[in-house]
Amino acid sequence: MQVRKILTACFTLAILAAYSAAVSAESAGSIKLPDPETQGGKPLMQALKERMSQRSFSSKDIPLQVMSDMLWAANGISRPATGLRTAPSARNMQEIDIYAAMASGLYLYDAKTNTLVKVSNDDLRAASGAQPFVKDAPVNLIFVADVSKMGKMAAADADFYVATDTGFVSQNVYLYCASAGLATVVRGLVDRPALAKAMKLRSGQKIILAQTVGYPG
Ligand SMILES: Cc1cc2nc3c(=O)[nH]c(=O)nc-3n(C[C@H](O)[C@H](O)[C@H](O)COP(=O)(O)O)c2cc1C
DSSP states (O other), X not given: OHHHHHHHHHHHHHHHHHHHHHHHHHHHTOEEOOOOOOSOXXXXXXXXXXXXXXXXXXXXOOOHHHHHHHHHHHHOEEETTTTEESSOOGGGOOOEEEEEEETXXXXXXXXXXXXXXXXXXXXXXXXGOSSGGGGTSSEEEEEEEEGGGSOSOOHHHHHHHHHHHHHHHHHHHHHHHHHHTOEXXXXXXXXXXXXXXXXXXXXXXXXXXXEEEESBO
């Protein structure tokens, strides 16, 4: 009888713990993305032909499936056994994080769990660039290097690697957008100190580029 009571209490506690974890993830506003659709899309040569920068965006939201596919294309895990990514990175440092500034807040793409982890409730789209379209486009990606993942190296080497590694991620976004009929433009015109402050970045994090994504305006 005693054992049964203990088992019932453990079971109840486990259910309560699972429930409160789910509630806290939900209330924190993180978004579990659907699994990326890694089949299909336009043939590579056609996507390359149609890749371009566009600066006019509709305010229409991007569906979660499209967000998942785009982020996976950008820098998702393509080889789960090793954790390797769709974009190469120098020495496999995987130091480039993707943040997404959207109307509902600022999110960090966690490729391992395929989740947009909410890091702020603030709408930081306007802070992500000076050009007029950034504040209304549904998504502004911000590529941030986590220098703490890079080990010891000369500053010039680190700058070279983070810029190069970001270029691959950005081009993946360009090609996905060309394939999926989305508009995009990568942007270097960013007030990095102001944006880093608004994003509350740590001292080892460095904003490299931003990239606006949405349906064509
Ligand atoms: C590193 C880098 C920074 C850029 N910064 C901006 C920017 O701040 N604003 C912008 O509208 N376009 C920016 N662009 C986009 C270029 O202007 C664009 O790629 C170029 O005009 C060629 O056009 P295409 O991408 O359609 O081939 C940037 C491109 C690169 C590679």
